[in-house]
Amino acid sequence: MLLDPDNVRQNDLRGGTSPWSQKLLQPVRPQIEESFRCDVLVVGAGITGSLAAEHLACLGHDVCVIDRQRPGLGSTTASTAMLLWEIDRSLSDLTEMYGFERAASIYRHSQAAVSGLIELVTTRGLACDMRPRHSLYLTAGDSGPRELLAEHDLRIRAGLPGDFLDHQGLLREFKIHREAALVSPGSADADPVLLSQALLAEAVRQKARLLDAEAVGYDSSSDAVIVVLDSGHVIEAKHVVLATGYVMPDILTSDLHKVVSSWAIATPPQATGALWRDSALIWEASDPYSYLRTTVENRIIMGGEDDDAIVEPEARDRLMPEKAKVLLGKLQALWPKAEAIAEFVWSGAFGTTSDGLPLIGAVPGHPRIHAAYGYGGNGITYSYLASRMIAASIAGNNQPWFDDFAIDRDAPKGS
Structure with a gap:
């Protein structure tokens, strides 16, 4: 056939x-x-x-x-090439769906995938601006300190690395005003x-x-x-x-699959000292979530505003100016030191699943x-x-x- x-x-x-x-x-x-x-x-x-x-x-x-x-x-x-081993669905959510052992195994295989990719790039000497990075998972929406602490405890039980930072610890270590965060090693970024x-x-x-x-x-x-x-x-x-x-x-x-639209911006190169500690990969514990990373040119990339109700390409692209304004506002609120200008604006469609x-x-x-x-x-x-x-x-x-x-x-x- x-x-x-x-x-x-x-x-x-x-x-x-x-x-x-x-x-x-x-x-x-x-x-x-x-x-x-x-x-x-x-x-x-x-x-x-x-x-x-x-x-x-x-x-x-x-x-x-x-x-x-x-x-x-x-x-x-x-x-945006944020190479996170942490999954869109938290370990807590996956545990509710599939049980702890299966959820923990999935997370460990995701962690191994990022490690394997970093090793591949290093061993082959692939020139792609890859940089090992910590990730910073911030409270947002309905996920407060209690939820992040429960997530942290599950990760420790699963043998996954990371530390819980309360408000004072997050402010002291990263100069970011949120109630709490999880900071974890083992991620990376690159030029895709x-x-x-x-x-x-x-x-x-x-x-x-x-x-x-x-x-x-x-x-x-x-x-x-x-x-x-x-x-x-x-x-x-x-x-x-x-x-x-x-x-x-x-x-x-697949009944699990759907197409989602997303938007992103990139700022001009930022001044020396204008970026957060270690240029960690930042993302939020909400759905949908916003996320930030930097580039080797010291640009800040911010993305998010995902929407599964807008999948027609022309409608998606018409929203770029509006979405850029929203993302710049969120960038300024989270990191006031940034020169919040969108030198690049783009949109894209990607597939995702219900789990x-x-x-x-x-x-x-x-x-x-x-x-x-x-x-x-x-x-x-x-x-x-x-x-x-x-x-x-x-x-x-x-x-x-x-x-x-x-x-x-x-x-x-x-x-």
Whole structure:
């Protein structure tokens, strides 16, 4: 059976301009002139596809990567690249949904993913402005000191690192006025475009092929997957990895998944001494939440204002001036030292799930087609996790904990 994916324009993925977009390169991507075979076809050359391609090629697979657009031009350049191991859903919330042991295991695998990504960048010498960072999780909304202390106690029980700061401790250590916070080591930030480009270049060095093509249909009825291209040629692959951002083809559905719009700003480079201690990654214990990070140029990036009721691209992008004003107001309230000017403003769409966990694994009914979707606020962390899980599945080394992220997993309690 031939299965057609959704046809979504590149501009649907994001609007405006991020500071990363200035660094986009145009790698050599030949067009496909004849049908061929490969071990693994990766559909999508953004950050998820890049991580998957680099890892699979280094494992010795014959890898081909296709994308209909310039690599990194879509969702990747809209990413704010806060590489948190902490999940959009708190450990407390996940414990209510799935029980403590399962929730703690999920958090530990997320922590290991960030550690693995940092090690990969360091070992490969990938130039992407990656910097290890602490995270600062602030009280906000209905989550006060009591809730954060309970979260801290659960994390300690799960073997996760971090400290609880009361109001005085937070003011003393970070000069931030909130009731309380959790400060945790082990996160990072990076330039997502440079990271994606470096990974793709490494994959190509490992003999992966990067090609200009669009997949318009999938047929997995035989022992291989036949992928039909817009040119009329086909690629016969032993396995296919779908890494197309939030754009899910028709063969894949999930009641857990939804598309959300988000907005972000970047300030001009800040004066020396105008940034908070250690340039920690800051985010809030609320839903939706605002978040802040810095860049190597000492810009402040602030994002948030997520909205699942506004998904039409033109409506989302029309709100950029209004959302920028709101984000600048929140920045000024939280960190008055900042030069609160939006030099860059952008918007984007991303997929998320009702339990805050990604959809990673074999597509139900199509065991040779693997997918990675629904990253929420943990985009690149989950992209790395997906690259390792999918490679293990291709090698026949599925682990029991993979079920926690299965595409066809049951909905959580109360969802």
